[in-house]
Amino acid sequence: MPDSSSILRITLLESFENLLTSLNNFCTAVRHDTTLPVWVSCTDAELLNNLDMRLKAIELYRALWYEDHQDGRETLTCPGIVGASPDTMTSAHACNAAKDHFKTAVLALKSLVRAEVAAAMADLYRRQETVASAMRRMGASRLNLKQAYRHIPLLDQRPLKVGFTWSKQGRVIQRTGVAEARRLLEQRIETPQILQELQRLAGIPDDEMLARIRSVCPHLRANIVFAAPEGSGVLRRLMQTPLPILIPLQRGEPLPEFVPTAPDLLTNPRLRRADVRIEDESFLPTIRIHRYRLPYR
Numbered sequence: 001m002p003d004s005s006s007i008l009r010i011t012l013l014e015s016f017e018n019l020l021t022s023l024n025n026f027c028t029a030v031r032h033d034t035t036l037p038v039w040v041s042c043t044d045a046e047l048l049n050n051l052d053m054r055l056k057a058i059e060l061y062r063a064l065w066y067e068d069h070q071d072g073r074e075t076l077t078c079p080g081i082v083g084a085s086p087d088t089m090t091s092a093h094a095c096n097a098a099k100d101h102f103k104t105a106v107l108a109l110k111s112l113v114r115a116e117v118a119a120a121m122a123d124l125y126r127r128q129e130t131v132a133s134a135m136r137r138m139g140a141s142r143l144n145l146k147q148a149y150r151h152i153p154l155l156d157q158r159p160l161k162v163g164f165t166w167s168k169q170g171r172v173i174q175r176t177g178v179a180e181a182r183r184l185l186e187q188r189i190e191t192p193q194i195l196q197e198l199q200r201l202a203g204i205p206d207d208e209m210l211a212r213i214r215s216v217c218p219h220l221r222a223n224i225v226f227a228a229p230e231g232s233g234v235l236r237r238l239m240q241t242p243l244p245i246l247i248p249l250q251r252g253e254p255l256p257e258f259v260p261t262a263p264d265l266l267t268n269p270r271l272r273r274a275d276v277r278i279e280d281e282s283f284l285p286t287i288r289i290h291r292y293r294l295p296y297r
Contacts, residue, residue, distance in 0.1 A: 019098040026152070040244055041079045057244045060080070060244060064144060075242060077243075079220055080243070081255050083248075084249065085248075089154065099148065155245060157248065158253065159225055161224070161256055162256050167219050173213055174212045177209060177210070178210065181284060184289075185198050200284065212290075219240060279292070
């Protein structure tokens with residue numbers, strides 16, 4: 001009888017193969033919807049080169065792998081609206097279900113010890129060497145689990161209007177005690193860096209409050225307006241849309257009203273607040289903890 005680790009590894013491989021098959025079926029369906037309209041945000045260079053928006057949408061849906069230059073916390077994002085036939089909508093639902101099954105398999109493996117997880121993921125890459133080699137030739141390096149997990153955003157009916165908005169990058173600050181900071185450090189594998197930070201932590205008062213900071217990357221949202229039943233006004237919905245939204249359309253039906261949006265967040269430099277309470281330099285870098293400035297301790 002195979003042990004639980006072997007079963008989980010087999011399940012992981014099968015779920016990933018199913019994800020690739022479902023994704024391929026979906027992208028083939030999108031490619032065949034040539035009579036339906038598509039809009040995907042493009043850079044000036046892409047517009048100058050008359051980039052096919054349908055092909056760009058398909059590339060975004062297929063993007064499961066990190067590109068060589070991509071930050072480990074970053075996911076590819078691009079606004080867009082893709083008209084879809086009933087067959088394409090069915091394929092999208094099946095693809096999202098396959099993504100959920102793959103995520104469940106990965107999380108089940110992560111409950112094992114770290115060495116077994118690393119071995120299982122290496123096995124996945126070996127079994128998918130053809131795919132992995134092709135992706136490396138295209139500049140991709142390794143599987144991006146966030147991009148593999150995220151659903152194809154879709155609507156079950158055509159809305160009246162879609163408005164895209166970028167949320168600005170920010171950070172979440174959580175007040176943390178010394179005991180909790182020590183617990184977080186002790187959970188890590190013991191390294192000289194961890195020992196140094198534990199020693200640093202031991203040198204401050206036990207009752208001092210610290211600030212744990214988590215960066216929040218910019219993300220794309222869509223404000224969607226639907227016609228209410230029986231002409232009783234409108235209904236609104238807000239959803240995250242890291243990928244082009246799939247919308248059911250009939251032949252000859254146009255996309256809903258929308259305003260073209262830049263493919264990336266345009267940021268303006270922000271003035272530094274005069275009342276910053278947290279020190280700039282991280283006190284415990286491994287767990288992203290800072291001390292408050294002296295007047296606020």
